[in-house]
Each structure stands twice: as C-alpha cells, then as structure tokens.
Amino acid sequence: MAVYTEVSDEDLNAFVAQYDLGGVLSCKGIAEGVENSNFLLVTGKGPYILTLYEKRTRREDLPFFLGLMQHLADKGIACPLPVQGMDGQSLRELCGRPAVIVTFLAGMWPRRVMPQHCAELGQALARLHLAVADFRLERPNALSLGGWKDLFEKCAPRADEVSHNLRATLEAELAELEAHWPKDLPAGVIHADLFPDNVFFRGDTLSGLIDFYFACNDFLVYDIAICMNAWCFEIDGSFNATKARLLLTSYQKVRPLSKEELEALPWLCRGGAVRFLLTRLYDWLNHPPGAFVKPKDPLEYLRKLRFHQTVRGLGGYCLGDGGSYDV
C-alpha cells in the first residue's frame, strides 16, 4: 500500500481551496504504488489524483517530472496533467511534503498481460519517445551503470544471503555490462519504469501512461529493454517471444529502430534486468521489519538476467536478424 502521510480534512480543504475545483467530496488513499502517497480526490468537478511526494522522490527533480507530464499532455500523449491552482502553480506543499493534484485517467492496468497489450504498449512508447524530442529539461539517469555499481557495493556483503553466489554473479555481470554497454545511441527522455501497473487500458486499448517519477535521459531503446523485462516474461519465468515481437514491431511502426539500436538490445535487456535486480535486492536487504510495503522479489530479475545471458543477438529473442529486422 502507499499512504504514508495522513492528511487531515482541515489541511485538505485549505489545500484544495487554492484550486478552482469546487469543494472536496471525498479523498481516499489508494493502495497502489510504493514511492509516494496517492489519494483519489473527488471534488465538485470530478475525480482527481492527489500525490504527496515522500522522501525517495527528490524535490529538485519535481519540476522535471511535472514539466514532462505537462509537455506530454500538450503533445497529445494520454497521461496525468498537473492541475494548476488559481495562482498558476501546480506544485505546492501539504503536510510538509511537496504535493500536486493531477487529472484522473480512466482505465485499468492489466493484471494479466495479453499480447495485444504489448502491441499497444510499443506504439505508445514510440510516441512518447517522439514527443519528448523538444522537451528542454534534462535529468541524468542515476540508475545506470554508475548507479548500479554503487548499489552493488552496498548489497554485496549480504547478497549471498538472498541467493547462492549472487555476489559473484552480479560482479561478473557488471564487468560485462561495462565492457559492452553502448556508447552512442539515439537518446532522450525515457519513462524508465513502464511496468504494467503504470499503463492503463480500457478493454484492449491503451488509455494512458502514469508514474513518470523515474523518467530520465538515456538511450531510447533502453526503455524498450525495460518493457521487455517487465511485459514479456510469464509468471513461470518463460520468455514470451510473441509479446516481445509485438512490442517491437508496433514500436517501429511509429519510430523505426536503427541497426545499432537493435544490435544493442540484448545488452540493454541485461542492463535492465540488473537495474531492477539491484534495486529490489537493496530494498529486500534494507526494508524495516514490519514495513507496510512488502518488498518485491529480487530473484524474479535474476531469472530474467540469466535468460538474457543465454541470448546471442536478436535471434535469441526470436526477433530475427538485427540488421534486416522485419518491421
């Protein structure tokens, strides 16, 4: 669950009075998300989402995140739009935390990912990558190679408590990634956390993307690698090539990938798996006993990493030859 901060009705009413939204009819904490406190706020003008940013979201990054949502919404990408108060500001304080109200997005995230979801996802991701081309703010990806090494150092002493030989596996993998990580690919703002629970659908049709709080600048194709990890494996750990193929072909209908991007994909998938393996491992080793939020299983990503390690080229994903990839 994710309601870390209790908001009193007085504080909430005073907060909402700064907007042209009518009175507060209801405000209920939402049990999803793990980083921030989210509430479904119903006012005289309808439903909205109220987010209070907790300590893992850095204040200085908020103008980037909110500016990005505004930019994307202006470009017609369905995503939450920060609502401005009567003073023109969308970012203010509530209960000592930075807080925003954003528009409500209809749709539900898919509990069971079907191939059609991946086709929709690919198109939406490519449209996102085109839409950010003229977004001016930048935010370096703190969770790329350098960040992984820092996380690894913190987790290394106790990594083998979680899985036999995990420390050595990670150490070797980080060295490999460092040697093979691409240096020069088309880059821009990526979502960087586009898991199924951040993508809403109505029926089979994608209705919007949410949760841009890991967005950063990196190689665009790395966003695809994160999605392949998050969307194209079954619960039993098996890789679903149909889903991956739909993700990539739909993406390329909107934004074709270069030969270099396609060739880099297997390494980016390994990197993506390591990124989530490490953050989950860190949370696993460091969550306070009795914490509200159950940490996610790091070993899910160790299994995904092992799969990627066996892949040689795009053929290993049943995605055809990199150079002549059939769009």
Next chain:
Amino acid sequence: MAVYTEVSDEDLNAFVAQYDLGGVLSCKGIAEGVENSNFLLVTGKGPYILTLYEKRTRREDLPFFLGLMQHLADKGIACPLPVQGMDGQSLRELCGRPAVIVTFLAGMWPRRVMPQHCAELGQALARLHLAVADFRLERPNALSLGGWKDLFEKCAPRADEVSHNLRATLEAELAELEAHWPKDLPAGVIHADLFPDNVFFRGDTLSGLIDFYFACNDFLVYDIAICMNAWCFEIDGSFNATKARLLLTSYQKVRPLSKEELEALPWLCRGGAVRFLLTRLYDWLNHPPGAFVKPKDPLEYLRKLRFHQTVRGLGGYCLGDGGSYDV
C-alpha cells in the same frame, strides 16, 4: 492497507456487466479498512465502492449486513446502499469471494475529532437506533461477555508479554463485568464499530455512516459506550468531557435515554474498552510477521479501561447525575 485480493480486468468487466452501470472506467484499491478488500470503482454512471469479503466476514452474516444497509437507506439514514444487478441480486461472487457493489458516499472521516463532530454523531446514532426498530433480521453479538471470555482464554498465556500484569487485570475486570453487566435494557441492532473512520463528514456536517460489518443485536446504549471510547479520548489518553456531553445530549434530542440506560453507561464503557482491548490484543499476539496491516495498539484501550475503572457513576464523566440528567 486493505486489498487482499487482486481482481483481474477480465473478471471485473464480467462482474460489472451484470449491473446496469455502464462500462468500467477505473478501479483502484482503497488503502483504508482492515477486514475486507475495498475498491473505488468508477463506471459510466459514476463512482461506487466494490467490496470483496475476506475470510473474517462470515458468508452467512452477509444477508444481515446487506439487508440492514438497505433498510437504513430506505429509512433515510445516509449509508452505502447495496446496488442490485440486473437479476435483482446485490450479493454475488468475484475471485472466489462474496462481493457487492455499494453506492458511493461523499464525505471524509475526521482525522482530528472536534466537539461538533460528536454532536453530529450523537444525533446520527440515535436516528440509527430508531430506524432499526422494525428491522426483522437478527445477529447476536459474538463480541459480548461470552466472546470476551473466549478471546481472553486465547490471549491469557501471553498477555503479560504486552503489558505487566495484563492477564490478572483482564481476569479481574471480566469477573467484575460479569457481575455488573445489565440484564435488561432497550435493545436492537447496533453498529458496534462506529469509530471516526466509519463516519463521514462534509465540513462539520455528518454525511453518512459506513462499515456495518460488526452490526449486531445488543443494548442500544452500548453503542454509545463504544462511541465514547472511540471519540471522547484525546491522543494523550485524557478524557474529553465536552465531547462526551455533546454526544449524549445530541443523542437524547432524538432518543432520550432511560434512567437505567444512563446508570448502566459506566459499566458499558468498561465493557466496550475490554472488547477492543481484547480483539486488539489477540491481533497483536497473532499477526503474522511482515503482515500488510499493522496491528492497532491494544494498550490504548487498557488506558481507557483504567480511566473507566476510576469512574463512579455518570458524575465521573462530568455528565451530571444519572437520574436527573439534563437534556
């Protein structure tokens, strides 16, 4: 938090299709409540609450609870109304659990209880007690004297782990309660769990009561005793006589209490404190490590019990002499 069951979009769509509510626009787990899974469901017709009954709510009690909500709503008491499907049924199954959709109630529960809240509460509680007079179903209170003794037996061996001498304190108190518990007072259906988070307000005005899943037949004035425990103590443990006075005077504007009911109140307050002390103690001793729901502090109710034990008659609550209580 309280979402124990994950509902897939396919299952949800099929479920909602049995109602005349339009399509599902959104469904988000609500982070409040501890017994059942609650979702804020938005359909083409507006917001609703979807509840899945988890194992602590007994299936055979559901007709009582749902019938009560329907009865109260028919009598003009603001509370959630079970929505009937196109087959006329309101209770059906979802994900292997009994499930209902109820109407959405505007309002927020007061995070900080003010005296005016207690005045509103008193009137609403009295109206509830009048409205149930002709409700035909019955449900004995499993959490009265007999139930407390069962709970005590289960907790006794480890009670002193939670507080010094708690076992002996409870044993003596149960004997006292047994000797002094009233035998014959006006009885009917009581809410039995009317804590602040089950009472919604818009501004200072009460907008509705929720969560009837402990409702049962018992002395009506026992419901007041539960409310005095839940609403009339400050966080520091002190008893707020102004709140208690407002609760009682407002109640009596709608339903005057007899001399016998008023005289019994101190014992009923002790019983109410023991009831929540024991259920919280049981949960405290038996919650699985790493459980989602943080158990509530049983000692809050030990402190309340100790306060009630010092009270001799209504004067101890600054509520005047029982017999000539000034309404």
